[in-house]
Amino acid sequence: MKKQGKKFAFLGLNAADTPEGARAFLKRYGWKWPSIVDPKRKRALKFGADYQPAVILVDANGHFVGGFQGAGTPARWNELKAELKKR
Numbered sequence: 704m705k706k707q708g709k710k711f712a713f714l715g716l717n718a719a720d721t722p723e724g725a726r727a728f729l730k731r732y733g734w735k736w737p738s739i740v741d742p743k744r745k746r747a748l749k750f751g752a753d754y755q756p757a758v759i760l761v762d763a764n765g766h767f768v769g770g771f772q773g774a775g776t777p778a779r780w781n782e783l784k785a786e787l788k789k790r
Contacts, residue, residue, distance in 0.1 A: 711787075712736075714739065715736060715737065716738070716739055716741045716746050716752075717739060717740050717741060717742075718742065718747050718752075718755065722740055725738045725740075750767050752770075752772060753772075754772040755772075756773070756774070757770065757772040758770045758771055758775065760783065760786065760787070768786060768790065769782075769783060769786040771783070
């Protein structure tokens, strides 16, 4: 996982694209975190992500912390930010 500061790491789950498509997406936006292929959505569904896109916060022990599905809005990102501050 790509570490962000001392507290966070990013990991992508590639459930809908081909591995090549996912790499192109990451490159287009300059993102450098790893992306795991999850074509049967087993990992995504484990955390309740049955819709794309989804943003999921998972703690170091693999437990769901928070997140949302669908397009990000300022309100959703602010809710996530507030959750992170609690941790």
